[in-house]
Amino acid sequence: MPDIIIVEDNKEIGTLLCDFLRRENYTVSLADTGEKALSIFEQYGAKLLVLDIGLPGLDGFSVCSRIRETSNTHILIASAKTDKE
Secondary structure (H helix, E strand, O other), rough: OOEEEEOOOOOHHHHHHHHHHHHHOEEEEEOOOHHHHHHHHHHHHEEEEEEEOOOOOOHHHHHHHHHHOOOOOOOEOOOOOOOOO
């Protein structure tokens, strides 16, 4: 089971986060779409998701809702959105 799943469509940001966390001895998986994130989570689970909201296809809010249907795993929302919503 990965400790953390990074869900980020920006490859540079996702890779940077993964590299940093791996140096801290976390087991990390990277998903660049909501669909891939759900697939990884359903197959392996995770202790934490770092979740971007503005994903192509299935957005971060939908991923969060789907995971909440079956799990109470921790989810950290990381987004570049600037509006209050």
